[in-house]
Amino acid sequence: MLNPAGTDLEKSLRAALPPGCFRAIALQYLEELRGRFHCPDALLLTPASREEVAEILRQASARRVPVVPYGGGTGLVGGQVGVGLPRPILLSLERMDAIRSVHPKENLMVVEAGAILANVQAAAEAAGRLFPISLASEGSAQIGGLLATNAGGVNVLRYGNARELCLGVEAVLADGSVLRGLKRLRKDNTGYDLGNLLIGSEGTLGVITAACLRLVSCPASRGAAMMVVDSPDAALTLLGMAQERLAEGVSAFELIHRTGLGFIAETMPHVRQPFASHPEWSVLIDLGLSGGLEADAALEALFETAAEAGLVSDGVIASNAAQRAAFWTLRESIPEANRLIGAVTSHDISVPIETVPEFIARARALVAGLGPFRINCFGHLGDGNLHFNTYPPRGQDREAYADRREEISRKVHDLVEAFDGSVSAEHGIGRLKVGDLERYGDPASLVAMRAIKTALDPVGILNPGAVLREA
Incomplete structure (x- = not known):
């Protein structure tokens, strides 16, 4: 009690x-x-x-x-x-927001958990390095929260989730003991990796107070382009083409549907859009290339090859840093436009990358069979993470369909399970998805998670009801 x-x-x-x-x-x-x-x-x-x-x-x-x-x-x-x-x-x-130290020769920095992501990015840039996590809330999201949820963002394709960008953590456990794991080491195989266990645990196993973060070299040339594709299948083929030509130079590859662009035009008309009319499907490609390579030229060559192959029908290549930033402002405005429209259901899911086109087609058909809902499907095609959200018909309020939320989410998540996917790709479980974890989670994993929770927090004081239902 x-x-x-x-x-x-x-x-x-x-x-x-x-x-x-x-x-x-x-x-x-x-x-x-x-x-x-x-x-x-x-x-x-x-x-x-x-x-x-x-x-x-x-x-x-x-x-x-x-x-x-x-x-x-x-x-x-x-x-x-x-x-x-x-x-x-x-x-x-x-209040624990200090950048404790930056070590550019080691490509790492030590920061406190309350440090805001944008400030961490700026500190890395001042040292001639890049901290590559990037997401729409980077002006307010804090490092501790990003690690606690193993946040992703738009650059997972190249740099991985938060877990891949953290070398160690300092944390306080439930009984007040301090876990001191901030050694600046790339190799340390001295027993269980407790810091990695805390990453993604959403504050249920300990409170992260500081972290040692990986930095990377800044690309010598950066560029971005938006290209119109006929379908998610064409987008997937374009992704493969881009990776074959440019390998790790592809930092992000975002799939965008016409509905998302329409929502932005409706709720945020000041946000510039690159196309006169909203294409059914488009992709945002972001490149970061090493010295001697020009991102603009690489994107132009990619567009020409893709157009000859019938994969793209139109495109705009950013001519400068401001236009590249404008493309990303457009992409990062989609979640806010979604919020202003008001979703009936939101699904943060992932499926194997090569099955994304089939999943989208089947999920859209499934929702169409449930009612006249609008669908905004967008996300990080390069890592298989989609945000598949449903909305009421134009002119109607989402609360009119509140009694349909559970039905829609259950059917979408059942389909995700059929594709051997995940019902929580990057947002975590929190309290919203505790039931989903119980329904779709591996039984053996759930038993192990409960045992770990009991061992590290025997009284059960740390974020009770998040991730695991209270015992």
């Missing part, structure tokens, strides 16, 4: 922690971006050091008080909201 963060605990914490750790709770901490999860109240704590985090967890564990770690608040599956808990501690690491 968990207990609320009451007056006695707050008094004890105030005696042990500096005044800066305490702040009045605000609405932004109590609900997620889409308003699906809401917590009525919480004790907001903003520690400035791992020692302060450790003290908070020691006292919370002793009193069996739930602790919900909070990063930038940009998660979309409710992992940062203490729904259904007795008044929890909301542990925000926003």
